Amino acid sequence: MIEKGKISAAQMGMMMYPTIIATAILLVPAITARHAKQDMWLSPLLASLIGFLIVHIAVQLHQLYPGKTLIEYSEDILGKFLGKAVGLIFLLFYLHITGIIIREYGEFVVGNFLFHTPLIFIMGSMILVCSFAVRGGVEVIGRLAELSVPVVIIMILIIIILLIPDMEVTNMFPIMEKGIMPSLMGAMVPQGWFSEFLLIAFLLPYVADQNKGKKWGMISVVAVMLTLSFINIAALFVLGGITDRFVYPVASAVRYISIADFLEHLEAMVATLWVAGVFLKIAVFYYALVLGTAQWLNLSDYRPIVFPMGFFILLFAVWSVPNLMELTRFLGGSSLFYRFSIQTGLPLLLLLIAKWRKRTNNPNQVKCQG
Secondary structure, X not given: OOOOOOEOHHHHHHHHHHHHHHHHHHHHHHHHHHHHHHHOOOHHHHHHHXXXXXXXXXXHHHXXXXXXXXXXXXXXXXXXXXXXXXXXXXXXXXHHHHHHHHHHHHHHHHHHOOOOOOHHHHHHHHHHHHHHHHHHOHHHHHHHXXXXXXXXXXXXXXXXXXXXXXXXXXXXXXXXXOOOXXXXXXXXHHXXXXXXHHHHHHHHHHEOOHHHHHHHHHHHHHHHHHHHHHXXXXXXXXXXXXXXXXXXXXXXXXXXXXXXXXXXXOHHHHHHHHHHHHHHHHHHHHHHHHHHHHHHOOOOOOHHHHHHHHHXXXXXXXXXXXXXXXXXXXXXXXXXXXXXXXXXXXXXXXXXXXXXXXXXXXXXXXHHHO
């Protein structure tokens, strides 16, 4: 086994929470508002169904092939050649998506705080910090999540509470004016984020209390669903019908906070929240990518490829999109089918083939025993 470390099921759940919400809380409200308008708070509830499905698929596959990750059992299910090909599709997908996440982080920091710092420097320094966490292994990332997730949740709650004086409840009416269709359209984008729960397929083999894996996976999906719904509600109540005009509605809403001319300019709080969350998100994606690549290449250790892979991630972050406008367009448009097909379609296909193979192999075993 390449990875010797162990994490608890609760740590796995905590690792997945910032992995989904870190980028979603900034970009999703605007993209959802474009389709769902005042029903945008409903969209994460509908999108979370994909999250529950993915956790179920990952746990089922893990039960059929215990101790193996997505890359390893792809070969067991499809045979060596096809399995390697599917494994490569997953790895290239994760390399591209990790690059996109780094780019989202860089664009946000440059666009809101460090206006004159070169984008490549901000992205490169984040990759470097994450690479040390990845080299530490799954236990290090698990403990980092355990430390930072409670802080992230408390900060989100504080932001929502401080926004209460600026909230207008009437912004959510009329509810479902045009039926459920706008909410479903708005759910298309968040479901891309919920499908990232497939990453637990790389973490389940290293969970110490295996019997709690599914429970904590589901708890994590519920936590993400509630967080995104509350964030959407907060953005909608503060910004109303113009929510979709902002690139980062939550960051814009936070600028409204002013309590007794004392508590103001809390954008730094959003930045702290964002950097802590994104650090964990990149670390989890980066770890899955490096671990999967080492398993795909049949290496005995993944650590030697951590830094070279970081360089590739930086290249993809620079190449993937020319600017923030294109990035938002990609995330709100073509990325939907791309993420859904690889993070939902492929694993579902693998599970169906695995179940079918088990069924066809079992009768022979019964005959042999007889």
